[in-house]
Amino acid sequence: MSTGSEAGGEEEAMGPESVARARYFEEGRLLAEREAKDLTELFTHSRLWECEKTLGNGSYGVALLMKNKSTFDRNPKRVVLKRGIRRKGADSLVHEMRFIQMMRGHAHIGQMVDSHEDVHYIRHRPGRLAKIARRVFGKFENPPQNIFKHMSSRRGPALILEYLENGSLMSFIEKSRGMNITLPNRILWAWFYCLMRAGAALTQENLDYRGGPLILEELANLGDDSNFCPLRHNDVAPRNVMISNTEPEVPEHQLVPKLVLIDFGVARFDDSAFNAQSRNVYDLCSLWYA
Secondary structure (H helix, E strand, O other): OOOHHHHHHHHHHHOHHHHHHHHHHHHHHHHHHHHHHHHHHHHOOOOOEEEEEEEEEOOOEEEEEEEEOOOOOOOOOEEEEEEEOHHHHHHHHHHHHHHHHHHOOEOOEOOEEEEEOOHHHOOOOOOHHHHHHHHHHOOOOOOOHHHHHHOOOOOOOEEEEEOOOOOEHHHHHHHHHHOOOOOOHHHHHHHHHHHHHHHHHOOOOOOOOOOOOOEOOOOOOOOOHHHOOOEEOOOOOHHHEEEOOOOOOOHHHOOOOOEEEOOOOOOEEOOOHHHHHHHHHHHHHHHHHO
């Protein structure tokens, strides 16, 4: 463990800008830990949802695994709750909410369950009868939106996403290397195809999606790209690619679980859809060197 003089020497060697940046990120991490702790405590008083564990936290936000407490569900539903930290984290989360809304219904994009730009304005219906009704009928019908209602004492945006229990591509790579496993080409090509479909989704808005089967994306000819969305992900990495499940009704996912792209907190619009798709595809192809 470093002594005070050693820590001071390290900071002096880093330079003032690096020290300030390191302190800023450390402060954000501590704020995220506090937010996770506060939310966990908040949901200990909920009869409908509980915070099962913290999935991740950083300088700008926290992600929690929420579990449906309904006693009538043999396989309790789980979702991911995301909250932003500080102004920058809140703004980033609002950006992500808007971008995911545009991508809803695409098969290779993580699906949003619900979002709200300020949970403080979500209120329960007042009255003792309404409170009793929530307790009774919540055991039968408990949508994830009830998470927001329980958070109405807090301020700021919140996002609920589908939970993909198989984990990230980064975790899979680390485990495979640790066990010295080499994947067959059939799986590698199937996953590469998933990534290309995810890249195609980023330039194809889907604002009219109202539920139903997810859409398999296709790379488009962007010669005239005025009708396409110039969205760049900007944070393509193994940690932001999740492994979903197999899908018996979709031939290409019957044997190999599909990959899903998540985390649009730093996504931005490019100057053209052609440039955006080119950059997205390049970044997705680069994952093969991870």
